Amino acid sequence: MHIMAATLQILGGLALFMYSISLLSDTMKRVASLRMKSILEKATTSPLRGLLAGTIVTFLVQSSSVTVLLLLGLVNAGIMKLRQAIYVILGSEIGTTITAQIVAFKVTMFFFPLIVAGFVLRTVFADKEKIRNCGEVLFCLGLLFLAMKIMADGARPFKELPLLMEAISQFGTFPLLGMLIGTLFTAITSSSSATTSLIIAMSMEGVVDLPSGIALLIGANIGTCVLELIAMIGTNVAAKRTGLAQFLINLLGALMIYPLLSPFTDFISHTADDLPRQLANAHTFFNVALAFILLPFAGALIFVLGKIIRDKDEEVPETASALDEKMLNIPALALYRAEEEVKKMAALTQEMLKMAKIAFFTGDREAGKTVHRYEKTIDQMNSQLNSYLGRINTLLLSQRDGNTKKALIHSLTDI
Numbered sequence: 001m002h003i004m005a006a007t008l009q010i011l012g013g014l015a016l017f018m019y020s021i022s023l024l025s026d027t028m029k030r031v032a033s034l035r036m037k038s039i040l041e042k043a044t045t046s047p048l049r050g051l052l053a054g055t056i057v058t059f060l061v062q063s064s065s066v067t068v069l070l071l072l073g074l075v076n077a078g079i080m081k082l083r084q085a086i087y088v089i090l091g092s093e094i095g096t097t098i099t100a101q102i103v104a105f106k107v108t109m110f111f112f113p114l115i116v117a118g119f120v121l122r123t124v125f126a127d128k129e130k131i132r133n134c135g136e137v138l139f140c141l142g143l144l145f146l147a148m149k150i151m152a153d154g155a156r157p158f159k160e161l162p163l164l165m166e167a168i169s170q171f172g173t174f175p176l177l178g179m180l181i182g183t184l185f186t187a188i189t190s191s192s193s194a195t196t197s198l199i200i201a202m203s204m205e206g207v208v209d210l211p212s213g214i215a216l217l218i219g220a221n222i223g224t225c226v227l228e229l230i231a232m233i234g235t236n237v238a239a240k241r242t243g244l245a246q247f248l249i250n251l252l253g254a255l256m257i258y259p260l261l262s263p264f265t266d267f268i269s270h271t272a273d274d275l276p277r278q279l280a281n282a283h284t285f286f287n288v289a290l291a292f293i294l295l296p297f298a299g300a301l302i303f304v305l306g307k308i309i310r311d312k313d314e315e316v317p318e319t320a321s322a323l324d325e326k327m328l329n330i331p332a333l334a335l336y337r338a339e340e341e342v343k344k345m346a347a348l349t350q351e352m353l354k355m356a357k358i359a360f361f362t363g364d365r366e367a368g369k370t371v372h373r374y375e376k377t378i379d380q381m382n383s384q385l386n387s388y389l390g391r392i393n394t395l396l397l398s399q400r401d402g403n404t405k406k407a408l409i410h411s412l413t414d415i
Contacts, residue, residue, distance in 0.1 A: 002157055009154030013147045013201070018194050020143035021099070025062035026396050027136040029330055040074075040088075040333075047087050047295055054091020062099065064092040065190060066329045068228045068246050073324030076239035079337075082305070085242045086298045089249060090291040093221075097284040100196045102141075103148050104280035106204065111149065114142030129399050151201035158207050165207070172211025175218075175261055179254060182219020192224035196283060203275045211265050213279045218257060218286065221250045231326065241305040248301065253290040323388045331396045335405055338389055342408050342415070345381045348374060349415050382412055 039053050058067045071088055074080040121135025158164055171178030186195045199216050202208040208216070225247040232243035257264060264282075271281040294301065323341060327334040352374035359368035389409055394402050 003161070006154045006157040010151050010198070010201075013150030013154055014189075014194060014198055016143060016150065017147035017197055018189065018191060020140050020147060021062050021191070021193055024137065024140035024144070025066070027133060027140060028060045028062060029332065029396055030398055031133045031137075040080075047298065050084055050087025051091040051094070051291060051295065054088035054093075055095040056091075057088070058092040058095025059098045061330060062193065064096040064192065064246075065224055065227045067092040067095070068243065069231055069326045069329050070333065071242050072228065072231055072235060072239045073326035075242045076235045076324050076326070078238075082238050082241055082245075082302055083298055086245050086249075086301060087295070089242075089246050090295055092246075093249065093253075093287040093291045094284075096192055096224075097280075097287050099193045100200065100280045100283045103144060103197045104200055104276045105145075106274070106276065111142045111145035114138050114145065116142075118142055148197060148201050148204075151198060152204040155202040155205045155207045158202075159205060168208060168212055170212075171215045172209060172213075172265075175211075175215040175258065178212055178215025179219035179222070182216035182221075183223040184219075185216075186220040186223025187226040190224075190227050192220045195220040195223070200276045200279050203279055206275070208279075210269060210275060210278055210282075211261070213275075214261065214265055214268070214282045214286075217279065217283050218254050221287070222247070222254060225250055237309055237311060240309050241302075244305060244309065245301060248304070249290070249294060252294065253286065256290075256293075257286060323384060325391075328391055328393075331392045331394075332398070332401055334388070334392050335397065335401055335408075338385060338392070339404065339408060341381065341385055342411055345378060345385065346411070346415050348381075349378055352378065378415075382415070385412055 039056055054067060057070075058064050061067060061070075068089060071080065071085045075082060075085050115138075118135045118137070118139025118141070122132050122139060123135075125131035125135065171181065182195060182199075186192050189195060196217060199208055199213050199220075203210075203213055228243045228246055232240045235243070264286075268278050268282045268285065271285075272278045323334075323337060327337055352371055355367045355374070356371045358364050359371055386409070389405060389412075392405060394405060397405065
């Protein structure tokens, strides 16, 4: 019964952690909405900027999965090239390690002041957006630290179970087993951050040792790709290659580190005095090294992806394809794409009016037929845009973006 209560405590802490990560992600999306577009635009200029963009965006949205889903939408719409997407994916490998570094801090009563201060700021200053957002970030960080404390306390009784401790130690003795467990658990939770943080929390009580923790962390990197592999279905060839790219990158990383696990573990043991920080450092060193090692080989990776997923004769994406559902994961970017499509619709309508004038005053039948074709296209765009704008979560937009969304909906009617 004692162990059952401890298990429920760990699961409860994990649920609170995933919820607080989700809240933090929503807040960061709203705060960084004005910067997200410019960050991704810089990704197209050079490999290092792409790497940096992937790191920043993943930290802001608190999920490498969301970053890759966004890239699937951008590549599927023809907005971003596969090579640029690979640079951003490599950056997302680095961005996902920041959360692990944050939660590795050993906190006692530190989470209570954060929760109280955050709650006061988001409640008292609810009408002041910037202060409210700061309060929400503090509140979410407090919940994160509280969740870590709950999971760590829940893990303590497991030290009294010799069989369980022996089984967990086998993850270090047989790393493939640890990688498999880490992969499966992350595939179930759809969050490598949750898996990583649970491993770090259990290490705080000595339930997970360094070799076992490293094996589980490497498995978590692979497991985070499952959602993207599913999301590839129904996309074009370039988007399919983008989704597969992350899986191949993480699989290559696991294959490269496997023969070097013993010296890598020894190296990591000298980077810090406490085990949680060592595991966070292992996660960071591994992902940063993987990103920089593979950065010069983006062309070779594209070649391999081309062999796995063959080219097909595809038409240039139509206007409607730019409104990809995957971009709804970051509402500010989805709004930007919708705004671009509204501008196209307005330009097409203006051209239609010119053709209508020609048809009316000169009797040009071809111009009249063109007007009818344009009319059908505009009606279709209007329907798609209204539906898409309606699905953009206003609660995750800044006040400015929320006003933009309202203006776009009114503009559609006027157009």
